[in-house]
Amino acid sequence: MADTTKGPASPADIASPTIYLDGIPHEGFAAIREVDGLVWHPYGDQGDRSGFWAVTRHADVREVSKSPDVFSSAIGHTNLWDLEADALEARRSLIDSDAPDHTRLRRVVSKAFTPRTTRNWEGMARDIAAELVEDFVADGGGDWVGKVAAPLPIKVILAILGVPTEDADYMVELTNYLVEGTGEGTSLPDDAYGNTTPTRLLPFNSPASHALYEYAEKMRQLRMAEPGEDLVTGLLEAEADGERLTAAEYRNFFQLLVFAGNETTRTAMIHGAMALAEHPDEWARLQADPSLVVRAVDEVIRWASPILHMRRTASRDTELAGTPIAAGDKVVMWYAGANRDPEAFDDPYRFDVGREDNPHYAFGGGGPHFCLGAFLARMEIQVLLEEMLARDVVLAPGSAPERLASNFVHGVSSVELAVA
Amino acid sequence: MGGDPTGDGSERVAMVVDEDRCIGIGQCELLEPDVFRLGDEDAISRVVDGADLPRARALELVDRCPSGAISIADA
Ligand code: HEM
Ligand code: SF4
Numbered sequence: 001m002a003d004t005t006k007g008p009a010s011p012a013d014i015a016s017p018t019i020y021l022d023g024i025p026h027e028g029f030a031a032i033r034e035v036d037g038l039v040w041h042p043y044g045d046q047g048d049r050s051g052f053w054a055v056t057r058h059a060d061v062r063e064v065s066k067s068p069d070v071f072s073s074a075i076g077h078t079n080l081w082d083l084e085a086d087a088l089e090a091r092r093s094l095i096d097s098d099a100p101d102h103t104r105l106r107r108v109v110s111k112a113f114t115p116r117t118t119r120n121w122e123g124m125a126r127d128i129a130a131e132l133v134e135d136f137v138a139d140g141g142g143d144w145v146g147k148v149a150a151p152l153p154i155k156v157i158l159a160i161l162g163v164p165t166e167d168a169d170y171m172v173e174l175t176n177y178l179v180e181g182t183g184e185g186t187s188l189p190d191d192a193y194g195n196t197t198p199t200r201l202l203p204f205n206s207p208a209s210h211a212l213y214e215y216a217e218k219m220r221q222l223r224m225a226e227p228g229e230d231l232v233t234g235l236l237e238a239e240a241d242g243e244r245l246t247a248a249e250y251r252n253f254f255q256l257l258v259f260a261g262n263e264t265t266r267t268a269m270i271h272g273a274m275a276l277a278e279h280p281d282e283w284a285r286l287q288a289d290p291s292l293v294v295r296a297v298d299e300v301i302r303w304a305s306p307i308l309h310m311r312r313t314a315s316r317d318t319e320l321a322g323t324p325i326a327a328g329d330k331v332v333m334w335y336a337g338a339n340r341d342p343e344a345f346d347d348p349y350r351f352d353v354g355r356e357d358n359p360h361y362a363f364g365g366g367g368p369h370f371c372l373g374a375f376l377a378r379m380e381i382q383v384l385l386e387e388m389l390a391r392d393v394v395l396a397p398g399s400a401p402e403r404l405a406s407n408f409v410h411g412v413s414s415v416e417l418a419v420a
Numbered sequence: 421m422g423g424d425p426t427g428d429g430s431e432r433v434a435m436v437v438d439e440d441r442c443i444g445i446g447q448c449e450l451l452e453p454d455v456f457r458l459g460d461e462d463a464i465s466r467v468v469d470g471a472d473l474p475r476a477r478a479l480e481l482v483d484r485c486p487s488g489a490i491s492i493a494d495a
Contacts, residue, residue: 102443103441106443107462107463110444111444111462114444114445114449114458115446116449367487370447375446
C-alpha cells in the first residue's frame, strides 16, 4: 500500500539508509528546518501510518521530548519502522516504555549511572584509554575505530557489567551485527549463533540479539551462583516498588546496555578524532589550554550526533509547531538536525572546542528518556582526550571513512588516521 | 507565584523535588551540588535542608531536570 501524505512533502530525503554513506545530509536537514511547521516524510511500505512527521528544529525536539504523555515511546516502536504487537512486547526495554513502567525500570539502574557513581570508574577508564592511545602511537596510527574507538567504550561497559574482558571481542562482534539491522538489514543467516527465534521478535531483527540474550542468561546464572559488585548482580538484585525485573526485562536491559553503552560512545570518539585531525588548529587550542577539555567533550558529541533520531508516536490528536498531528502518527526527532539549528547554536557548522553555549541534544531533548549513560560517555571521551593531550598526540587525516548505511547510528566502520 | 521584588531574578527561593517523578539522572546535583543530593541507596534527589538559589538559577534548574521533578517552593 502506498504511503499517504498528511502534510507538506519533505523537501529532502533524510530516511533512506544509503544516503548516510556520504555522511549526514545537513543541507537536507537545513531545508526541512526552514519550512514553516512540520513536513511529512514518506517511509517504507507499512500503509498510511508508514511515513512520519520530521522534527528537525531544536525547540521542537525539546517540546516532543518533554511531553511524554502526548508523544509516547511505548506505541509502535522508537525507531522508524513499526513493530507488530507481539514483537514489541518481546523486545520491550526501558527505551520503549512510558511511565509508570519506565520510571520503575529506570530506577533499577539510575543509581549506577549518576555523575557521582560515574566518577568511581574514571581511573579504570583512564588506564584503558592510556594503553590504547600508547599502542596506537607505537603503531604509527592505523584504523582508529578498531584500535581505539571501538575497544574503549566496550571494555568500560563490560567492566561495569562484570563481563570478563576476554569476551570483549565477541561482544563487539555481536553489536556490530546489531547496527547492520538499522541499515540495509543483517548479513547474518537467520539461524546464526544457533538462533531459532523468528528474527522479527528480536531486537534489530538480528540473530545476534539471540546470542546476546544467551550471553545475558549465562551471566545471570553465574551471578546468581556467585554475586559480585557489578551491574549484572545489581540488576538481578534490584527491586523497584518491591518488584524484581522479569526474565525478559533483565535480558532486554543487558542487551540495551551492551549496545547503548558502546556503539554510541564509539561513534562520538570516531567523529571527534576525525574532526581533530581535520582541524589541527582546534587541537592546538586544546593543547594550549587543556581547561577547555570539558567543553571540547560536548562539542565532540554535538559534532558527532551519534544517534541520528529517536521516534515517538502521538497518543492523541495534538499539535506541534502549528501543525496538527493525529493520534497514531509517527513523530521523529532528528537530533542530527537540531544540533545544527542556527537558532540554538552560533555558527553551527564550525567545530569549536571552546564552544561556550552548547545546548546540544545528542543525548536526547531533555525528557525522561534522557540518556542514562550521558555522564559515563562524557567521562570516557574526556579521559581519552586527556590521555592524548598528556602524550602530545597529534592526529592527521589518513583514508576516507567507511561509513554505515544507517539512518539511526551515524556510524563509521573504519577510518585510517595518522600520527603527525 | 511568589513576588520577585528586585525583578532581576536574584531573590533567593527554596526548591522541591517530586520524588515520584525524579528518575535519578543527577543533572541537578551536577549543576548545584550544595543544593541537591541524590540518595546513596535510591538515587532519588532531595533538597539539602535550608538550601536555596537565586530565582533565575532556580528556574534554570527547573528547566534542566529532564523529568520535570523540580519546582520552586513558592510560599
Ligand atoms: C556519546 C554517547 C551516547 C549518545 C550520543 C547517546 C544517545 C542517547 C539518546 C539520543 C538516547 C535517547 C534519548 C531520548 O529518547 O530522549 C539515549 C538513551 C539511552 N542511553 Fe545513551 N547515548 C550515549 C552513551 C550511552 C552510554 C555509555 C550508555 C550506557 C549505559 C547509554 C545508555 C542509554 C540508555 C539505557 C538509554 C535509554 C534511557 C531511557 O529510555 O530512559 N548511552 N542515549
Ligand atoms: S535532575 Fe530531575 S530527575 Fe534528575 S536527579 Fe535531579 S530531580 Fe531527579
